[in-house]
Amino acid sequence: MSALILSLETSSPICSVALHRAGELVGQSELRLEKSHSSHVSVLTNQLLENTGHSLRDLAAVAVSDGPGSYTGLRIGAAAAKGLCFALDIPLLAVSTLQALAVQVAATTAQPECYLFCPMLDARRMEVYTALYMHTAETVLAPTPLILDEHSFAEQLAHHQLLCFGSGASKFQPLVEASSQVQFLTGVQPSAIAVGVLAHEAYQRQEFRDVAYYEPFYLKEVYTTTPKPRV
Template identity: 75%
Template sequence: MSTLILSLETSSPVCSVALHRDGSLLGQSELRLEKSHSTHLSLLANQLLENCQCTLPELAAVAVSDGPGSYTGLRIGAAAAKGLCFALDIPLIAVSTLQAMAAQVAAYTAGAENTLFCPMLDARRMEVYSALYTADGREVLAPAPLLLDADTLAEQLAHHRLLFFGNGAAKFQPLVADNPNAGFLSSIEPSAITVGILAQAAYERQDFRDVAYYEPFYLKEVYTTTPKVR
């Protein structure tokens, strides 16, 4: 019996959905509009299923980008994924946003086996959410908030070639511009396609999340302020 997995990526301003059967991509759709996730995610998913001539009852699982990333975006993706899984009584799979980004870039990098992959997601000011991975997905440094300065990842850069990408990498580039081991890629965004590829492996391992209690991996507490009373 084939495995049909719908994947949702909402951790960034890009709202992305993908559909895989047994790990092979059937179709993908994305929308690059700020603050569009809540109104367009379900529409994109339903249109994708229709275009691929598939139906919701055929789904074996739903995968969602786990974070870190946009707090609001992650909540929207998690709510949509949990709703589908609950309604269809199918497993929920959560895929690390940073690991998926690293796999996305590693697949198209020459000499990937000699490179460490460092996705960086903007966390405002001079801070990013980041991690380090090998080409085969092994975690070298766990996801964490990094405060960027000239000494950030200095030990790793002294001994390895590092490739930086994601919407936070541009802030780090001027700080290590003279380091020959530092490489940078632009315009790399999280994609539901890679979420779906990693989700297939998770499905085979039966690495599922509790639909009732799942929460995205925000990495940091979300701070809110109360408007001043006039």
């Protein structure tokens, strides 16, 4: 029987889980509640397995959205995935959040070969986490933090049409209003379904992560502060 892979997507406010067998979707569930990941990712997983007639023992691997994205969300997803892999003694897979977003949009885009796909995740002020992909998911520009201005992607826009989407895309739109080379999609959120598609390919290539030492790809250092002592 083909490998059954559970995928977790917790990089955004949406908590999403999906099951794939041989790259084909078996079932998916998501919850759109802020700060719900830690208490609901296990519940969603168990419900999805039950609803599709499976158990944890049927899993061949667990995949997790690797980042970038919400620091807390990525930590929760990584902890849940690592816990399952350790307990079940199965491989861990990690899939780029930005690449999964690009695959998700390319799958529903007419004539996707005409575009470079540009996922953008909101960071601070005018900064986004972004990358560029072809419709085949091949990387054109590796994930990077980028402070947007009117010259962003000028080299690519000279030769390609860009399709921009994700939580940070609205920052870029006013800067390129005059360009016919850029189009925008709204309402695109990360989904475990796209993570599962890429996870199947990674599983076939045996691109497994070390369960003990895996850390999400935050892209930038996470800064923490120590509260000042009360006087």
